[in-house]
Amino acid sequence: MSSLVVDIDSKVYGNGTCAISGLHITAKQGEFVAIVGPSGTGKTTLLNIIAGIDKQFIGNMKFGESNTNKNISFMFQDSRLLPWLSVQKNIEIVLDRHDRNSVEKQSRIAELLQKVGLEGIAKSYPNQLSGGMKRRVSMVRAFVNQPQLLLMDEPFQSLDAPTAFELRTMLLELWQETKCTVILVTHSLREALTMADRVVFLSNCPANVILDYDIELPRPRQLEDNTVTLLHTNLLMQYPQILSGSLFSDSLLDKETEQSE
Ligand code: ADP
Numbered sequence: 664m665s666s667l668v669v670d671i672d673s674k675v676y677g678n679g680t681c682a683i684s685g686l687h688i689t690a691k692q693g694e695f696v697a698i699v700g701p702s703g704t705g706k707t708t709l710l711n712i713i714a715g716i717d718k719q720f721i722g723n724m725k726f727g728e729s730n731t732n733k734n735i736s737f738m739f740q741d742s743r744l745l746p747w748l749s750v751q752k753n754i755e756i757v758l759d760r761h762d763r764n765s766v767e768k769q770s771r772i773a774e775l776l777q778k779v780g781l782e783g784i785a786k787s788y789p790n791q792l793s794g795g796m797k798r799r800v801s802m803v804r805a806f807v808n809q810p811q812l813l814l815m816d817e818p819f820q821s822l823d824a825p826t827a828f829e830l831r832t833m834l835l836e837l838w839q840e841t842k843c844t845v846i847l848v849t850h851s852l853r854e855a856l857t858m859a860d861r862v863v864f865l866s867n868c869p870a871n872v873i874l875d876y877d878i879e880l881p882r883p884r885q886l887e888d889n890t891v892t893l894l895h896t897n898l899l900m901q902y903p904q905i906l907s908g909s910l911f912s913d914s915l916l917d918k919e920t921e922q923s924e
Contacts, residue, residue, distance in 0.1 A: 697855030700865030
């Protein structure tokens with residue numbers, strides 16, 4: 664089982680900023696985990712550590728068995744397509760050199776492009792595509808290597824609502840088909856509640872987990888579902904400061920301080 668176990672005692676940048684302290688997160692194989700936390704708390708730092716891009720931290724990070732091959736894909740806020748390469752070449756860039764011309768991979772690319780509604784655009788260049796189309800290409804690129812782990816950093820930000828809806832639906836279909844483990848960083852609690860199996864709430868910087876919440880709503884779910892709205896409201900009523908990185912409201916903190924004095 665390729666489960667993910669992240670134990671970060673501390674992550675301190677060269678300038679002395681401590682971005683993460685005492686953070687523990689796990690994800691089971693195929694689980695969809697959303698990470699929500701205030702801006703500047705350490706979410707991108709965490710994704711970089713999970714991706715293995717940043718190894719300068721104290722702690723442990725384990726995904727699956729150490730002797731097996733692991734495919735990890737990343738999707739970012741922007742599509743990160745190279746403007747001088749065609750759609751096809753932008754996707755092939757993440758393949759091993761010897762895989763690029765394989766019949767299997769070529770048909771996988773064609774199949775994925777068709778799944779995201781982009782058949783016939785393989786020869787186009789990024790500047791000929793809309794913002795939503797570019798993100799769909801980056802989604803194809805994320806899935807072409809059959810990832811076991813998909814890391815997403817606000818991938819649906821700054822898209823109009825119908826485009827974001829389409830992309831979320833496509834992403835969920837590809838996730839259910841490939842059964843990869845997903846870690847989605849989002850600032851939208853509603854998006855997290857619509858898409859994920861669990862939401863992990865982070866504290867203010869340095870980041871640690873303040874609440875690990877199982878979403879028990881049945882799928883499929885939509886952003887505007889009453890059940891999602893109700894859960895969203897209840898969570899914010901129970902923890903009014905949670906999106907600011909605290910489990911306690913100021914008044915509760917005041918009471919606690921008064922009692923301890
Ligand atoms: P988030 O993704 O939650 O907005 P980040 O992980 O980008 O937060 O940043 C967490 C903290 O680490 C912030 O205080 C940020 O200023 C700091 N930080 C991020 N990258 C660097 C870096 N390369 N050097 C120094 N400090 C950094």
